[in-house]
Amino acid sequence: MTSDEGHIGLRHLLSTDGLRREQAEALLDTAASMEQALTGRAVRKLPTLRGRTVVTLFYENSTRTRVSFEVAGKWMSADTINVSASGSSVGKGESLRDTASTLAAAGADAIVVRHPASGAPHRIAGWLDRVGHSHTDGHVAVVNAGDGTHEHPTQALLDAATLRKRLGADLAGRRVAIVGDVLHSRVARSNAHLLATLGAEVTLVAPPTLLPAGVDAWPVAVTHDLDAHLTTGPDAVMMLRVQAERMHGGFFPSAREYAVRFGLNQRRADTLPDHAVVLHPGPAVRGMEIASSVADSARAAIAEQVTAGVHVRMAVLYHLLAGEDSR
């Protein structure tokens, strides 16, 4: 569980694309250690990040991601502060850049950003790196908590952490199907890159209209036929939420047809190998991409994913904020 070199050279966590395998594995190992460190304790609190300030800056709605980051910070004794676009100066027309530098000037050591525009966290990281803000010594770490249709790296890490718990720590050679609305899914993109980096074989299963341009460049295989793919016996099936709020019509004929062709119903789930895991990043639209009976079955790891999310985010904050080089 322990790697010899401590510092993994992470200043921000903006994407899984470009994350090296040893960095990803160090984060996942740390997440497992965090879980261990908190298991069966009288007091679920670590002093590790005492005096550090973590700000979550959310321009989009979220329950689990925001709560998860907040709990992760609090369990490590960081001060966590939530800023949402409604109820902040964003409503008065403040630019992203000004908001970010205000938070940095107010003493944030890390800013966790969710934004509808792909690339927004990269921009913030770039601005803050150039200016150098925090009154203590300059570096403010930026964590991407979901940017547009681009990436959601901590979701991919928590999915990998869940798979490691169910399937074993080495995911090399494991076969993972990512099913559904890949086009609008930052979860799919982050997972495809991370899982490939960890050596897993990823197959995207989606209608042609819900695959992004440039998918040929991803480290994945692509198919349009869910039933045919399930007969090949994947080790894990990751169902994506159909993102109605990002769709402006015309991606598939009807919700019913989508459910029939790409939904994970009980009949399809029954064709999976016994050990196969079903993941869903949530919030799940039951009856659409996943049947209720499957979502509530023993092979579904949806609640475990949420729990893993806290440990993974603790690991990310630990690597970004605890050591000297990260500052």
Next chain:
Amino acid sequence: MPTRRRGGPVPNGASNAEGERELLSSADIARTVARIAHEILEKTADSGAPVVLLGLPTRGVHLAHRLAERVTAIDPDTTVAVGTLDPTLYRDDLRRQPTRPLADTDIPPAGIDDVTVVLVDDVLMSGRTVRAALDALRDHGRPRAVQLAVLVDRGHRELPIRADYVGKNVPTNRGEDVVVSLVESDGADGVAIR
């Protein structure tokens, strides 16, 4: 890290070409572990509380297992639980160095409330690791008593901490390294200074 532990043991010599000097041979370590096991039995006998040996990673964990084995060999009626406590998240020097990797923490399922905990480490120097471990213990429960066993006490304490069981007291210079090797992690037993 106050003590570096790389490199193998020095075979039977006062000093080799690299300036290493042997402090404890493999046989010395076996005798020392046996003696400390006797002392633990003696010192914890009257309290009546169960004993839990908690090793501090990495080599403290190996020593804790060896001690537990010896204690059971000496007195088969004594039950000793063994666990692991990684105090990294409680260290006060995290910000002074690159991010440290974490090691396993594994507290015996029965917990540590009302037991006698013996923390086990290979080398005691500043005492900061032990302080971190004491803080970590407080979050896991409330032992009746906490004791400390170390293979080597090399001095240079920075906190008011002392060991209850010491394998060997070794006066050292700050710049020297005490290198502990154990079969479980290094292939051979030995303690050297360089």
